Amino acid sequence: MMQVTPIPAFTDNYIWLISNEAAQQAAIVDPGDAAPVLEALQRLNMQPVAILITHHHRDHVGGIEKLLQAYPGLPVYGPVNERIPLVDHPLAEGEQLNLESLGLSFSVMELPGHTAGHIVYYGEGSLFCGDTLFANGCGRVFDGTLHDLYHSLQRIATLPTDTQVYCTHEYTVDNIGFAKWVEPDNAALDVRMEECWALLDAGYPTVPFELGREFETNPFLRTHIPEVIAKAEEIAGRETHTPEDVFAVLRIWKDTEYD
Template sequence: MMQVIPIPAFTDNYIWLISNEERKHAAIVDPGDALPVIAELQRRDMQPIAILITHHHRDHVGGIGQLLQTWPGLPVYGPAHEAIQHMTQPLSEGQQVNLEPLGLSFTVMETSGHTAGHIVYYGEGSLFCGDTLFANGCGRVFDGTLHDLYHSLQRIAALPAETLVYCTHEYTVDNIGFAKWVEPDNPALDARLEECWELLDSGRPTVPFELGREFDTNPFLRTHIPEVIARAEEIAGRETHTPEDVFAVLRIWKDTEYD
């Protein structure tokens, strides 16, 4: 059975350790900083077996070099369409990552949008999605496109509702704030916010989260809902014609007015 350990980094990042019940080995997901990873592995007496990267941003790759100095020869998996220093295993859509010492396997999905070559890892009932989907939100577009990000989110939304989503930032409370701009009368948002504060006040992260819960609270996955459409049209000052159009209005609004 898979075990996942969160390692807080910087101000709001999570680096994930993927292990199993024996907890002797671990794969490292998106190590933007090496020092907390090294400390956690040594504290737990765990041996790293691989590094998994979702995209090229510094807060996801910045620790790779120091980790390789500490454990030379670790394979570094990452997106084939992005230039990432130290990457040894470039990955494209549909390829498998087999972590044999853990008895675990993941399928690669290409989810461009946040960045042009962003990938995610899906398997074991879980999704390690970098900065594509957040709890109650989604990533900002950098060198990808709004069109690509919308369709990437739709692909993720088609996964089983019980999928546990491991994103890499603690943005949930802030994202609920924006979601309430979009749907101020959505009672599911108030319930989700209360739950999040209970988790944070007890020192626990708000992630992972079940994918199916997003359909009640995440405006970027609710672009077909009449209330969300109406709000987008109010903001845009025009009619919207497709859910993708609604998505673009909301994402641009969040970028320019909320963030």
């Protein structure tokens, strides 16, 4: 049975440790920093079997070199369409990643937008999505495009609603704040905010989260909702013509006015 442990890093990152406790082995997802990973592996008495990378940003790949120094020969999986020097097992859309020692298997989806070659790992009822989808939000566009990010989020939206989403930043409370700019009368946002503060006050992360709840509170997955369309048109000062247009208005607004 799969266990997933969050390893806090930097100010708001999570590195994910996917483990099989019976085998005392683990895969490491997006290790931006090696030190907390090495500490967690020692504390949990786990042997790493693989590193999984979603995209090239430093806070997701910065720890690879030191991990390989500590565990020579550890395979590093990552996106085929991004230049990440230490990735020796490039993965593309539709490929299957089988972690046999963990008894786990993941499908690879290419979901560009945050970066041009971003991939995610889906399987075991879970999605390890890097910086594509956040709880109540989505990634900022760097070397991808708004068009790509919109369609990547739409692909995620087709997954089962009970999918557990493992993103890599603790942005939830901040994202709910922006969502309330978009939909101030959405009562589900108030409920979600209370739940998140309760988790944080108790020392727990607000992620992972269930995909289905995003359709109630995430403005970037609600671009077809009349209230969200109305807010986008108010901000843009014009009519919007498609949900993708609404998405672009909201993402640019968040980048320029809120973040």
